[in-house]
Amino acid sequence: MKRRSFISKGTLGTFSALLGTEIVFGHRIPSGYQPLALQDPDPFKLFNKDTGMTVLNTKPWNIEAKAHLLDDKVTPNKFMFIRNNGLIPENLDASNWSLTIDGESVQKSKTYSLSELKSKFQQYTYQLTLECGGNGRSEFNPPAKGNQWTIGAVSCANWTGVRLKDVLKDAGIKSDAVYIGYHAADIHLSRNPEKEPISRGVPMAKALQDETLLAFKMNGEDIPVAHGYPLRLVSGGWPASTSGKWINRISIRNKVHDGAKMTGTSYRVPCEPVAPGEKVADENMCIIESMPVKSLITYPKSGAMIKEGQSLNIRGHAWAGELEVSKMEYSIDFGATWTACPVEKPVNRLAWQHFTAKISDFPKKGYYEVWARATDSKGTGQPMLLPGWNPKGYLNNACHRIAIKVV
Amino acid sequence: MSSQKEFKQQVRKLYHKLIAAFGIITISVFLFIYIALHPSAFKNSPEETSIIAVPEVDGKIENGIHLATGFVDGEGLTEVIQNCTNCHSAKLVTQNRMTEEGWVATIRWMQETQNLWDLGDQEELIVNYLATNYAPQKKGRREVLTDIEWYTLPAN
Numbered sequence: 001m002k003r004r005s006f007i008s009k010g011t012l013g014t015f016s017a018l019l020g021t022e023i024v025f026g027h028r029i030p031s032g033y034q035p036l037a038l039q040d041p042d043p044f045k046l047f048n049k050d051t052g053m054t055v056l057n058t059k060p061w062n063i064e065a066k067a068h069l070l071d072d073k074v075t076p077n078k079f080m081f082i083r084n085n086g087l088i089p090e091n092l093d094a095s096n097w098s099l100t101i102d103g104e105s106v107q108k109s110k111t112y113s114l115s116e117l118k119s120k121f122q123q124y125t126y127q128l129t130l131e132c133g134g135n136g137r138s139e140f141n142p143p144a145k146g147n148q149w150t151i152g153a154v155s156c157a158n159w160t161g162v163r164l165k166d167v168l169k170d171a172g173i174k175s176d177a178v179y180i181g182y183h184a185a186d187i188h189l190s191r192n193p194e195k196e197p198i199s200r201g202v203p204m205a206k207a208l209q210d211e212t213l214l215a216f217k218m219n220g221e222d223i224p225v226a227h228g229y230p231l232r233l234v235s236g237g238w239p240a241s242t243s244g245k246w247i248n249r250i251s252i253r254n255k256v257h258d259g260a261k262m263t264g265t266s267y268r269v270p271c272e273p274v275a276p277g278e279k280v281a282d283e284n285m286c287i288i289e290s291m292p293v294k295s296l297i298t299y300p301k302s303g304a305m306i307k308e309g310q311s312l313n314i315r316g317h318a319w320a321g322e323l324e325v326s327k328m329e330y331s332i333d334f335g336a337t338w339t340a341c342p343v344e345k346p347v348n349r350l351a352w353q354h355f356t357a358k359i360s361d362f363p364k365k366g367y368y369e370v371w372a373r374a375t376d377s378k379g380t381g382q383p384m385l386l387p388g389w390n391p392k393g394y395l396n397n398a399c400h401r402i403a404i405k406v407v
Numbered sequence: 408m409s410s411q412k413e414f415k416q417q418v419r420k421l422y423h424k425l426i427a428a429f430g431i432i433t434i435s436v437f438l439f440i441y442i443a444l445h446p447s448a449f450k451n452s453p454e455e456t457s458i459i460a461v462p463e464v465d466g467k468i469e470n471g472i473h474l475a476t477g478f479v480d481g482e483g484l485t486e487v488i489q490n491c492t493n494c495h496s497a498k499l500v501t502q503n504r505m506t507e508e509g510w511v512a513t514i515r516w517m518q519e520t521q522n523l524w525d526l527g528d529q530e531e532l533i534v535n536y537l538a539t540n541y542a543p544q545k546k547g548r549r550e551v552l553t554d555i556e557w558y559t560l561p562a563n
Binding site (some may be wrong): 009055056057058059101139140141142145146147148188189192210217220300301302304305307308310311313339374384385386398401403405 | 457
């Protein structure tokens with residue numbers, strides 16, 4: 001590839017000539033940097049994504065779906081959002097891949113090759129909902145810093161792998177274990193090998209759930225590179241950042257894991273609610289665990305025009321983090337009245353659930369919005385307005401809505 | 408002073424000079440070995456400031472937008488491109504809205520955790536550009552739906 005030979009020359013002069021501008025402080029750019037203009041321009045081909053997906057960021061790659069693209073019951077790769085904190089690792093070699101279990105609370109550090117993991121432990125497949133903690137961030141006011149996800153940073157694919165708990169137990173868990181933290185092969189944006197882009201984890205209780213997997217297959221095939229090939233931790237129902245990609249080490253910690261993006265405002269929200277825009281001290285921030293109840297209308301696509309008297313079929317998915325969705329409703333009058341509609345049971349715990357409705361009571365011609373509202377098994381429903389403001393704009397589970405015209 | 412004392416003093420002086428010379432040689436050897444083992448250790452010294460000027464070929468502006476990056480045209484655009492698109496793409500900037508305080512805090516966070524360099528006397532220009540062109544807009548508690556693409560949905 002031409003591009004590679006440019007980079008291998010790697011001189012600032014080459015970069016500058018290509019960029020057509022001077023690189024001030026060029027001497028401080030560590031070797032190995034690829035200035036933005038030299039990156040592969042077609043992410044859809046690069047990652048086999050549908051061209052209807054929205055690219056939020058090209059370095060690092062962050063790509064989201066649109067509501068109507070998520071209509072499949074099981075999300076295929078082409079409609080699955082990509083969220084990266086760092087650069088995707090290069091030259092991944094599954095045949096030489098290994099996973100080390102270590103940490104203060106492991107009985108004895110142990111390393112497993114990928115083939116050992118596959119042969120030694122029983123394999124399971126679950127359909128698991130993965131939603132980015134910052135899905136919906138774009139709506140917060142005052143605005144929150146970060147990728148401005150709208151509604152498309154959610155997926156529910158089939159994941160196949162071994163149970164994390166089987167592997168942890170094989171290595172041995174000390175009684176003082178509190179948390180697990182993952183380590184992975186991705187590259188920090190600064191290319192500093194000492195820095196991890198992200199190293200998060202979950203409390204032992206979540207780590208030991210049946211559905212928490214060390215996965216090597218997605219939808220029955222090798223996991224696509226952008227989604228964690230060859231090994232991904234998958235903890236459904238929690239912020240997808242806890243489902244580490246390209247993992248090669250899991251530490252059993254005797255304290256809450258303190259890796260990159262576990263502290264500060266990252267994936268944490270005020271322990272007590274605050275007014276929009278308020279400053280929150282570090283010690284008053286709490287780690288996000290289960291994601292809240294939420295739903296999406298995936299059919300029809302927003303903007304449908306129907307004839308007066310014509311009925312409208314809608315459908316979509318609903319999910320509730322660790323819980324189940326127990327009730328689904330829709331409204332065509334901005335929440336003044338709600339109509340219940342059927343919602344299916346999940347195929348397994350932590351999988352999203354499907355709802356359908358036939359709306360035949362639009363009273364007259366005009367502009368309408370169809371709003372959807374799910375309620376979880378504890379009776380908590382989705383808010384119609386933005387939920388509690390937080391510094392990084394996490395956990396927006398406000399009702400989804402689509403625009404309809406009766407003509 | 409007897410010639411013997413003088414001689415002793417000269418010997419002592421020579422001795423001190425020899426020790427000093429030996430010390431300098433030893434330090435140089437260690438330094439040489441260190442540089443040989445860590446060739447990058449001294450590369451980033453500020454003395455080597457290299458500003459490579461090449462003609463602008465990619466500076467096309469259309470409707471107030473710098474085409475190659477998507478940045479709004481304005482005072483500080485060049486400095487923002489130079490300092491803010493090495494680690495991440497311009498999209499991470501252009502999709503965000505912050506006050507001056509917020510942009511400064513973001514720069515500090517990147518300097519503390521993401522290896523962003525000291526922006527020196529360009530910081531003010533950069534912050535002004537960001538706070539002017541990417542300032543927060545009031546959104547309220549829920550915005551109206553915009554950019555709706557209307558289409559006819561046949562009866563089924």
